[in-house]
Amino acid sequence: MTDFATTKAMFHLPEGVIYLDGNSLGPLPKAASARVQKTLSDEWGEMLITGWNKAGWMDLPARLGDRVGKLIGAPKGSVVLGDTLSIKVYQALASALALRPERRVILSDTGNFPSDLYMAQGLARTLGPDYVLKTVAPDDVAAHLNNEVAVLMLTQVDYRTGALHDMDALTRQAHGVGALTVWDLAHSAGALPVDVAGCRADFAVGCTYKYLNSGPGGPAFIYVAPEHSQAATPALSGWLGHDAPFDFELNYRPAPGIDRMRVGTPAILQMAALDAALDVWDHADIADVRARSIHLCDLFVRAVESTCPQLQLASPRDGTKRGSQVSFRFKHGYACMQALIARGVIGDFRAPDLMRFGFTPLYIGEAEVTDAARILSEILETRGWDRPEFHARAKVT
Amino acid sequence: MTDFATTKAMFHLPEGVIYLDGNSLGPLPKAASARVQKTLSDEWGEMLITGWNKAGWMDLPARLGDRVGKLIGAPKGSVVLGDTLSIKVYQALASALALRPERRVILSDTGNFPSDLYMAQGLARTLGPDYVLKTVAPDDVAAHLNNEVAVLMLTQVDYRTGALHDMDALTRQAHGVGALTVWDLAHSAGALPVDVAGCRADFAVGCTYKYLNSGPGGPAFIYVAPEHSQAATPALSGWLGHDAPFDFELNYRPAPGIDRMRVGTPAILQMAALDAALDVWDHADIADVRARSIHLCDLFVRAVESTCPQLQLASPRDGTKRGSQVSFRFKHGYACMQALIARGVIGDFRAPDLMRFGFTPLYIGEAEVTDAARILSEILETRGWDRPEFHARAKVT
Numbered sequence: 001m002t003d004f005a006t007t008k009a010m011f012h013l014p015e016g017v018i019y020l021d022g023n024s025l026g027p028l029p030k031a032a033s034a035r036v037q038k039t040l041s042d043e044w045g046e047m048l049i050t051g052w053n054k055a056g057w058m059d060l061p062a063r064l065g066d067r068v069g070k071l072i073g074a075p076k077g078s079v080v081l082g083d084t085l086s087i088k089v090y091q092a093l094a095s096a097l098a099l100r101p102e103r104r105v106i107l108s109d110t111g112n113f114p115s116d117l118y119m120a121q122g123l124a125r126t127l128g129p130d131y132v133l134k135t136v137a138p139d140d141v142a143a144h145l146n147n148e149v150a151v152l153m154l155t156q157v158d159y160r161t162g163a164l165h166d167m168d169a170l171t172r173q174a175h176g177v178g179a180l181t182v183w184d185l186a187h188s189a190g191a192l193p194v195d196v197a198g199c200r201a202d203f204a205v206g207c208t209y210k211y212l213n214s215g216p217g218g219p220a221f222i223y224v225a226p227e228h229s230q231a232a233t234p235a236l237s238g239w240l241g242h243d244a245p246f247d248f249e250l251n252y253r254p255a256p257g258i259d260r261m262r263v264g265t266p267a268i269l270q271m272a273a274l275d276a277a278l279d280v281w282d283h284a285d286i287a288d289v290r291a292r293s294i295h296l297c298d299l300f301v302r303a304v305e306s307t308c309p310q311l312q313l314a315s316p317r318d319g320t321k322r323g324s325q326v327s328f329r330f331k332h333g334y335a336c337m338q339a340l341i342a343r344g345v346i347g348d349f350r351a352p353d354l355m356r357f358g359f360t361p362l363y364i365g366e367a368e369v370t371d372a373a374r375i376l377s378e379i380l381e382t383r384g385w386d387r388p389e390f391h392a393r394a395k396v397t
Numbered sequence: 398m399t400d401f402a403t404t405k406a407m408f409h410l411p412e413g414v415i416y417l418d419g420n421s422l423g424p425l426p427k428a429a430s431a432r433v434q435k436t437l438s439d440e441w442g443e444m445l446i447t448g449w450n451k452a453g454w455m456d457l458p459a460r461l462g463d464r465v466g467k468l469i470g471a472p473k474g475s476v477v478l479g480d481t482l483s484i485k486v487y488q489a490l491a492s493a494l495a496l497r498p499e500r501r502v503i504l505s506d507t508g509n510f511p512s513d514l515y516m517a518q519g520l521a522r523t524l525g526p527d528y529v530l531k532t533v534a535p536d537d538v539a540a541h542l543n544n545e546v547a548v549l550m551l552t553q554v555d556y557r558t559g560a561l562h563d564m565d566a567l568t569r570q571a572h573g574v575g576a577l578t579v580w581d582l583a584h585s586a587g588a589l590p591v592d593v594a595g596c597r598a599d600f601a602v603g604c605t606y607k608y609l610n611s612g613p614g615g616p617a618f619i620y621v622a623p624e625h626s627q628a629a630t631p632a633l634s635g636w637l638g639h640d641a642p643f644d645f646e647l648n649y650r651p652a653p654g655i656d657r658m659r660v661g662t663p664a665i666l667q668m669a670a671l672d673a674a675l676d677v678w679d680h681a682d683i684a685d686v687r688a689r690s691i692h693l694c695d696l697f698v699r700a701v702e703s704t705c706p707q708l709q710l711a712s713p714r715d716g717t718k719r720g721s722q723v724s725f726r727f728k729h730g731y732a733c734m735q736a737l738i739a740r741g742v743i744g745d746f747r748a749p750d751l752m753r754f755g756f757t758p759l760y761i762g763e764a765e766v767t768d769a770a771r772i773l774s775e776i777l778e779t780r781g782w783d784r785p786e787f788h789a790r791a792k793v794t
Contacts, residue, residue: 012442021446028442036437036666037430044612045409045425048743049418057613084661086635087484094523110647115636115661118649122634126491126523135647209662215441216454217664237519238483239512247748250507250532252515264481264512265606267614269433269666346445351644 002288007362010280011213018368018375020347023187023325023358026213026277035276036269044268051268060271061262065221067278068212071286072185072204073195074223080258081274082266085186085207085220087236089119089153091261092203092222094235096151096180097127099202099228103150104130107179111138111158116184120153123235138163142173149179156194157187157323160350162315164192164322168199175200186210189221190281191324191360192290196223203228211324211360214274222261229257238263280362292361294319296369297326300357303373304328308380314354325358338390339379345372399685404759407677408610415765415772417744420584420722420755423610423674432673433666441665448665457668458659462618464675465609468683469582469601470592471620477655478671479663482583482604482617484633486516486550488658489600489619491632493548493577494524496599496625500547501527504576508535508555513581517550520632535560539570546576553591554584554720557747559712561589561719565596572597577625583607586618587678588721588757589687593620600625608721608757611671619658626654635660677759689758691716693766694723697754700770701725705777711751722755735787736776742769 012028013019019027043055052058065079072079082088093106106120117135124131136144138158145152152174156165171181180202188194190211196204204223208214224232234254239245240262243253254260298319304311311328330336330353337349347357359369379385409425410416416424440452449455462476469476479485490503503517514532521528533541535555542549549571553562568578577599585591587608593601601620605611621629631651636642637659640650651657695716701708708725727733727750734746744754756766776782 012438014443014445017445019445025441025446025448027445028437033434033437033442037434040425040430040433040612040670044422045430046411048411048414048416048424049422049745050738050743051422051613083480083484084635086661087480087633090633113636114639114645114647117647118634118636118639121649122632123523125630126520126632128525207662215437215666216448217662217666217668219664220661233522235519235523236484236487237515238481239510239515242511242515248511250511250514252518264483264617265604265614267616267664267667269612269614269670270664271614273437273666341447346447348446 002284004292004361004365007280007284011363013363016344018345018372020345020357020359020364020372022360023210024348025209025216026211027363028215029213029277029280031276031279032215032273035272039269039272057266057268060268060275061266062259064271064274065258068189068208068221069223071281072189072223073197075197075226078226078229078258079221079223080261081219081221081271082262083220085184085205086115086119088205088220088222089116089182089184090123091234091236092182092205093120093123093151093153095224095232096182096203098233099180099231100150103148104132105148106131106133106151106153107141107144107149108133108135108153109138109141110135111160111163112153112155113159113184113186116153116155138165141170145173145177145179147177149174149177151180151182153182155184155186157191159187160314160354160356161327162322162325167201171199171201187323187325191293193286201225208274212274213277213280214270218270218274219267224258224261232260234260236263240264284362289361293324293359296359296361296364296366297322297324299366300359300369300373301326303370304376307373307377310380311355324360325356327354327356329353330355332385334393335390336379336385339385339387340376343375343379345375399681401689401758401762404677404681408760410760413741415742415769417742417754417756417761417769419757420607420753421745422606422613423608424760425612426610426674426677428673428676429612429670432669436666436669454663454665457665457672458663459656461668461671462655465586465605465618466620468678469586469620470594472594472623475623475626475655476618476620477658478616478618478668479659480617482581482602483512483516485602485617485619486513486579486581487520488631488633489579489602490517490520490548490550492621492629493579493600495630496577496628497547500545501529502545503530503548503550504538504541504546505530505532505550506535506538507532508557508560509550509552510556510581510583513550513552535562538567542570542574542576544574546571546574548577548579550579552581552583554588556584557751557753558724559719559722564598568596568598584720584722588690590683598622605671609671610674610677611667615667615671616664621655621658629657631657633660637661681759686758690721690756693756693758693761693763694719694721696763697756697766697770698723700767701773704770704774707777708752721757722753724751724753726750727752729782731790732787733776733782736782736784737773740772740776742772
């Protein structure tokens with residue numbers, strides 16, 4: 001049984017803050033700070049170029065891949081870290097399309113994170129005028145799966161509402177019409193149990209700065225099902241995905257297996273932070289985290305609905321049908337979120353009217369949930385959001 | 398006049414080490430360590446998600462772009478940081494090819510860094526069977542420039558020999574036949590004066606972990622000539638290159654100008670390190686650095702040639718014709734470099750027989766050069782390289 005007091009003690013949480021935005025950027029794990037400092041001083045500082053071997057930098061993307069793989073049901077050697085999620089989407093999608101050369105349709109939904117759609121648009125344009133990205137409403141995905149679809153590309157958890165796709169069922173349906181799947185696990189990895197191997201996902205990608213707490217700009221990951229790993233030809237064929245990068249051959253020959261999804265020189269400071277951040281999973285079981293997250297989300301929904309009638313639940317009411325977040329619609333959501341932040345309750349806002357709250361049991365408990373709901377109701381009761389400084393739009397993330 | 402004692406004091410250099418591999422990974426600037434720690438503790442730790450605005454993370458890629466831009470002759474707002482060099486090569490090349498839609502040939506040379514060639518191969522494969530990467534000997538590039546060439550893609554400084562392409566003349570010749578240019582400045586930025594605007598380069602890319610000392614996996618940069626910035630359509634169309642990333646539209650609309658070359662969430666720890674590392678350029682003039690680097694390289698060549706007859710110079714003898722490195726051919730180069738490293742002289746080896754030494758006046762002086770040459774001659778005299786442990790191949794970088 002996971003002891004959430006132990007996991008909470010592993011994070012630095014600022015005084016007076018209730019942090020409900022770990023679904024956007026996880027907080028600082030205390031070990032990450034020490035580990036990055038060690039990488040700077042003892043590794044880069046003292047070993048210089050020899051750190052690539054002596055400090056194990058070169059193997060870090062694969063070693064971290066196995067650590068992240070455990071959290072998403074991926075076998076050893078099937079996940080590698082690197083780049084950003086957008087780049088990994090491009091890689092996965094390009095490889096998947098190349099495995100269905102006779103088809104031209106990428107199917108996705110309007111609940112997908114826009115960058116995934118943008119990357120697909122860029123890839124389709126690069127591949128040629130025959131390729132199309134077809135984007136349908138989340139509930140209509142299954143109905144649009146037919147034998148013209150090369151790849152079904154979805155984010156498992158809707159970034160706005162938290163609504164969860166049935167990854168197992170949709171993957172089966174996609175395979176039934178001969179399509180492959182690319183699953184974006186940005187809001188899944190570390191938030192809920194995922195079993196990429198069990199549901200026979202073909203490709204999966206995700207980021208590590210949300211529920212895996214690797215810090216701003218932490219590396220992304222990519223999973224390639226072992227059955228595809230020898231056939232997947234990388235479109236982004238960088239030297240570290242070469243079979244023999246240090247032979248400096250003039251022609252690209254992909255490395256066997258998942259290593260071919262590496263591209264350029266890995267971002268070692270970010271990877272060191274991730275490595276330390278993953279230590280929390282030595283003390284946490286993802287099934288416990290999921291159960292507790294549903295409980296906390298339910299608690300928040302009940303508290304908000306009983307005291308804040310102005311807000312409408314935008315997330316599925318059934319906890320098993322959503323990720324680790326709940327969202328509410330409110331006409332003055334932007335200003336209200338600014339007022340909340342000014343009171344120390346950090347969630348975020350998504351246009352046009354969504355107030356989004358993430359609940360991560362690793363460092364959030366019942367007390368924070370009820371306090372946050374109480375502060376929200378106070379703001380609504382006093383129209384505390386109706387101050388000019390809360391209406392000024394800044395870039396938000 | 399640059400005071401190199403001042404710049405040297407800005408770096409942490411391990412005791413007993415003569416570091417001649419800054420062309421592969423620059424040493425740790427003392428300020429980088431403090432700056433990254435601050436980013437961890439005061440920014441990520443305390444500001445959490447609000448760091449994207451409050452700590453200026455979101456603007457860091459552009460702000461760093463202007464700082465790097467100054468070192469390569471790029472006007473303000475024409476350079477942005479992010480991703481890895483391989484990714485930036487792909488971006489630049491894809492954009493350049495799209496600007497020459499009627500042509501199909503990418504011209505490069507065998508002295509280019511293999512990852513650039515690999516990325517071009519991957520892009521050509523993605524674009525379709527008509528596209529070809531033509532790779533000729535470095536001296537034959539000009540002769541192969543004709544009106545079939547869409548893009549001339551070269552690395553200014555040959556990573557093995559240090560031989561320098563005439564960027565100005567080749568760009569002019571390329572334009573003369575209607576081709577565009579993509580220049581890789583990996584071994585140029587921070588090593589020698591570059592004037593991308595003056596020589597009318599169309600695109601330029603580079604990394605920051607060599608002569609700009611940003612640390613292992615530091616971000617890459619991309620320059621787009623202002624005349625192309627509105628026409629260059631990104632193939633890697635990520636959300637942070639969108640005109641309004643936080644409007645979360647379903648369709649990609651490129652940001653005006655260089656921002657469209659942004660892709661995903663920037664690696665903030667690596668960028669913080671770069672930001673601090675660039676402070677050394679407040680105390681160093683690139684023209685002084687270049688003059689001093691030529692002097693140090695010449696000194697090394699003379700010392701080695703007078704005491705190590707077994708070694709053959711592989712770099713241009715004329716200092717103005719090479720970058721900030723010299724290479725020597727030696728049959729037992731690999732083992733000899735291992736023996737040198739064991740004696741504290743760190744250079745590197747490039748197959749099949751090249752011993753490579755980089756000279757960075759920011760932290761290397763005459764004393765280090767003559768000491769390194771003396772130790773090399775001692776190893777050669779005593780066949781000090783001929784020990785089994787120096788022959789075992791590890792992955793080297």
